[in-house]
Amino acid sequence: MPSQINAVHPLSPSQKTSGSGLVQVTFRFYEELNDFLPPVFRRHDFEFACPPDAPVRHIVETLGVPHTEIELILINGASVSLEQRIHPGDRVAVYPKFEAFDIRPLLRLRPYPLRNTRFVADAHLGALARGLRMAGFDTVYANPIADDEIEHLAEAEKRIVLTRDRELLKRRGITHGCYVRALTAEAQLEEIVRRLDLASSMRPFSLCMECNAPLHPVAKELVATRLPERIRERHSRFSTCDVCQRVYWEGTHWQKMRGRLAALGAASGQETTTGTGEAA
Ligand SMILES: [Zn+2]
Numbered sequence: 001m002p003s004q005i006n007a008v009h010p011l012s013p014s015q016k017t018s019g020s021g022l023v024q025v026t027f028r029f030y031e032e033l034n035d036f037l038p039p040v041f042r043r044h045d046f047e048f049a050c051p052p053d054a055p056v057r058h059i060v061e062t063l064g065v066p067h068t069e070i071e072l073i074l075i076n077g078a079s080v081s082l083e084q085r086i087h088p089g090d091r092v093a094v095y096p097k098f099e100a101f102d103i104r105p106l107l108r109l110r111p112y113p114l115r116n117t118r119f120v121a122d123a124h125l126g127a128l129a130r131g132l133r134m135a136g137f138d139t140v141y142a143n144p145i146a147d148d149e150i151e152h153l154a155e156a157e158k159r160i161v162l163t164r165d166r167e168l169l170k171r172r173g174i175t176h177g178c179y180v181r182a183l184t185a186e187a188q189l190e191e192i193v194r195r196l197d198l199a200s201s202m203r204p205f206s207l208c209m210e211c212n213a214p215l216h217p218v219a220k221e222l223v224a225t226r227l228p229e230r231i232r233e234r235h236s237r238f239s240t241c242d243v244c245q246r247v248y249w250e251g252t253h254w255q256k257m258r259g260r261l262a263a264l265g266a267a268s269g270q271e272t273t274t275g276t277g278e279a280a
Contacts, residue, residue: 022049024087029065029067030095032181036065036166050086055084061093066169068161068177071097091136097195109157117201120153122163129162132192133212134257135266138214147171162192191263199265204258205248208241215239215248223247 024047034042039065041239048104049061057067072157073080119139121129129141139162140153144249147165151173154161161177163169169177178195182188195201208215218240224232226247235249248254 015104015115020049021052023052023086024048025050025059025086025088026091027059027063028091029063030093031095033069033094036069036179036180037063037270052088053085055083056080056086056092057152059086059092060181064166065094066166066177066179068169068174069096069179071095085122104116116158117159117196117198118157119162120150120157121160122150122161122165122168124164125162125180125188128180128188129190130209131185131189133207134204134207135189135264136206137198137200138207138212140230150174151208151209157196160196189260200266200267202261202266204261205239205254207244208244208248210246211241211243213243215241 009276026045026047027041029037029041040046048059049062056073060070060073061067067082070082073082073084074093075084075086075090075093076090109229117137119129119132119137121132121139121141123141123143123145126141126143129139132139135160140157140159147168150161150163150168151171154176155173158176161169161174163177164179164180166179168174169179178189178192180188182191193202206215207213216239218238220232220236220238223238223240227238227249231249231251237249239248240246241248267271
């Protein structure tokens, strides 16, 4: 990752501030947040010259870390909001989502989880969007989709933004977002399920993977004429999407996807009446 710090900021960390009007603040970023920093700043304390009274959010994003990736900021040991102003000599510690360390006594930056887990994925994450729909999570996806539209959907419909574009996550209208690290669709789905702890709220095969609309059971007689002969003979349960009219049944592809979701922790043993995996 190339360092852009000197290009966007007047001082490198080694320079002094006297007479410059800037103030020296000590930063330390933890765990995977280091991946967003220029290498010289990773995994150790460093001093950084900041405009006086700048909100801490502005400084951490200047350093390359989108605010959506941050779970907790401590200044001089006290948890603060993103808008907290920094002062000379402050020590700022920035943490990602904790997995093993209970921070409940401290202030989380986003104390309110979004009530319904809904997503908007950027144009590069189509396969992930389909996987999330398969798991039952309402996910808007379009290609192309403008950044403004993503921000609007995030704000207006309280959707979590999924992207590999960290600049997008710096937009103020986006309060909840995930920088997706994994590169394959399968690994991306696993990453999001683990990061957001979604296993217990999956509702596999309740949404159409193509258009994100609800699936509902449909009597075989009503769809029989649209089914291939061998499917009509072998299957008795079907579901359909009112938007695209696709018919779904519990074929081998369905079983494979069911196995994938079970491996991610989706409830097993519960039979859905809406199967998917093969469409007519
Ligand atoms: Zn559909």
